[in-house]
Amino acid sequence: MFRFASLIPLALASTVLAQTYSATYLPSSAPKTSEEGQSGTNQCGTGNDQNSTCQNVFINSLDDWCIFAPPEPGPDSVIGNTERIEVAWCIKGGHGTRLIPDGAITGAHFVQTPDYVQVTGVGDLTKINIPQGDEGGELDPHGADGNGNPIGGLVFSSAFGDVQQLHEWTNFVAFNEFCIRGCKDSPQAPALCNHIYDVMGCDWNMPGNYNSGFDSCKGDSGEPMGVYGTSTFFQGQPSTPSAHPAPATTSCATTSSIGNGLAVASTTASGSASGSTSGSASGSRTSAPSGVRLILCYWHCV
Numbered sequence: 001m002f003r004f005a006s007l008i009p010l011a012l013a014s015t016v017l018a019q020t021y022s023a024t025y026l027p028s029s030a031p032k033t034s035e036e037g038q039s040g041t042n043q044c045g046t047g048n049d050q051n052s053t054c055q056n057v058f059i060n061s062l063d064d065w066c067i068f069a070p071p072e073p074g075p076d077s078v079i080g081n082t083e084r085i086e087v088a089w090c091i092k093g094g095h096g097t098r099l100i101p102d103g104a105i106t107g108a109h110f111v112q113t114p115d116y117v118q119v120t121g122v123g124d125l126t127k128i129n130i131p132q133g134d135e136g137g138e139l140d141p142h143g144a145d146g147n148g149n150p151i152g153g154l155v156f157s158s159a160f161g162d163v164q165q166l167h168e169w170t171n172f173v174a175f176n177e178f179c180i181r182g183c184k185d186s187p188q189a190p191a192l193c194n195h196i197y198d199v200m201g202c203d204w205n206m207p208g209n210y211n212s213g214f215d216s217c218k219g220d221s222g223e224p225m226g227v228y229g230t231s232t233f234f235q236g237q238p239s240t241p242s243a244h245p246a247p248a249t250t251s252c253a254t255t256s257s258i259g260n261g262l263a264v265a266s267t268t269a270s271g272s273a274s275g276s277t278s279g280s281a282s283g284s285r286t287s288a289p290s291g292v293r294l295i296l297c298y299w300h301c302v
Contacts, residue, residue: 021167021185024165024167025042025154025165026156026163026164026165027044027056027095027156027163030042030043030056030154031043033152034152034154035147035148035151035152036147036151037084037147037151038055038147038150038151038152039053039071039084039085039150039151040053040054040055040071040085040087040150040152041053041054041055042054042055042056042152042154044056044088044095044096044097045096046094046095046096047093047094047096048090048093048094048095048096048097048098048099048260049097049098050098050099051098052087052088052096052097052098053071053087054087054088054095054096054097054098055068055086055087055088055150055152055153055154056088056095056096056097056153056154056156057088057153057154057155057156057169057171057180058090058092058095058155058156058157058158059117059118059119059155059156059157059159059166059169059180059182060092060117060157060158061110061159061216062108062110062119062214062215062216062255062258063091063092063255063258064090064091064092065090065091065092065110065119065180066088066089066090066091066095066097066180067088067089067100067119067128067171067173067178067180068086068087068088068089068139068150068153068171068173069086069087069089069125069128069129069130069173070082070085070086070087070128070129071085071086071087071129072129073129073131074129074131075131076131077129077130078130078131078134078136079130079134079136079137079139079173079174080137083137083139083143083149083150084143084149084150084151085150085151086139086149086150086153087150089128091105091108091258091260092260093260098128099260099262100127100128100260100262101127101128101262101263102257102259102260102261102262102263103124103127103259103263104123104124104125104127104128105121105122105123105258106121106122106123106124106212107121107122107123107209107210107211107212107213107214108120108121108123108214108258109121109208109209109210109211109213109214109215109216109217110215110216110217111208111218111219111247111249112159112216112217112219113218113219113220113221113222113247114221115183115184115186115188115189115192115221116181116182116183116184116189116192116193116221117157117159117160117181117182118179118180118181118182118206118208118219119178119179119180120178120179120202120206120208120209120210121177121178121179121209121210122176122177122178122210122211122212123176123178124175124176125173125174125175125176125177125178126175130173130174130175131175132175133175134174134175135174135175135201136173136174136175136177136201137172137173137198138170138171138172138195138197138198138205139153139170139171139172139173140169140170140171140195141153141154141155141167141168141169141195142195155169155182157182160184164184164185166182166183166184166185167185167189168182168183168185168189168192168193169181169182169183169193170193170194170195170205170206172201172202172205172206174201174202177202177210178202179202179205179206179208179210181193181206188221188224191224191227192221192224194224194225194226196226196234196235197225197226197235198235199235200225200235200240203243204225204243205225205243206225207222207243207244207245207246207247208246209246213254214254214255214256214257214258215252215253215254215255216252216253216255217249217250217251217252217253218249218250218251219247219248219249219250220247220248220249221247222244222245222246222247223244225243225244228241
């Protein structure tokens with residue numbers, strides 16, 4: 001049984017997490033940029049381009065989802081250095097983004113709950129510019145200054161009906177593992193897509209299936225990350241509680257593979273947001289405190 005000190009009452013945590021949204025967009029009507037200082041664009045077209053600077057992500061289905069990752073390769077492109085300028089990489093074409101090359105993803109598990117959609121999985125994410133060995137970090141719509149990591153990154157989904165913007169979302173990526181969750185707008189969305197546990201990684205924030213293979217399931221929403229009964233754990237407290245068990249899933253359908261036909265990252269198509277990425281990463285690097293390894297990488301790196 002774990003113990004943790006100075007827990008904050010859940011009611012207070014919910015008040016702190018309450019959000020208001022100054023704008024709501026659709027992919028077809030989004031502005032060129034949605035935040036000041038944005039390096040990419042939200043006007044992305046309907047093609048695909050391996051030089052795209054599109055910063056729109058979609059979480060629609062097992063064969064139609066995206067994650068954020070660095071725009072350029074190289075040893076300095078660790079997530080902690082590039083979190084402000086990440087671009088969208090997608091499994092399916094047609095969103096004006098870059099495509100994740102076939103074979104890079106060896107496991108992807110799509111779960112739709114009443115409150116959110118989520119994809120967890122594994123693969124060789126060096127194929128989308130994450131350096132070998134980078135234990136990664138968190139991307140979210142707020143960041144330290146409220147502009148998001150990446151700045152201006154937007155998330156959309158058609159899983160709940162017509163395509164809609166999901167204002168609350170969280171995405172972890174490392175060289176060998178990823179997870180992304182987007183929450184349907186509701187009073188519970190800030191808690192179910194909480195973004196304050198940036199050194200805790202995928203397994204702790206989004207318990208689920210991180211094995212090889214591909215499936216799509218319905219699922220329960222489960223407990224918000226960090227919430228235990230009427231109390232909330234905050235990162236940095238002396239004792240860290242265990243992750244919640246993965247919520248139950250049903251109606252799972254498996255498939256042998258997912259992809260888009262892109263074998264190498266060099267194919268381009270018209271009607272997409274392209275061009276060299278300008279600007280440089282700023283803000284603090286997402287990293288674990290001294291002596292602490294990201295749970296995100298624990299099972300794959302020791």
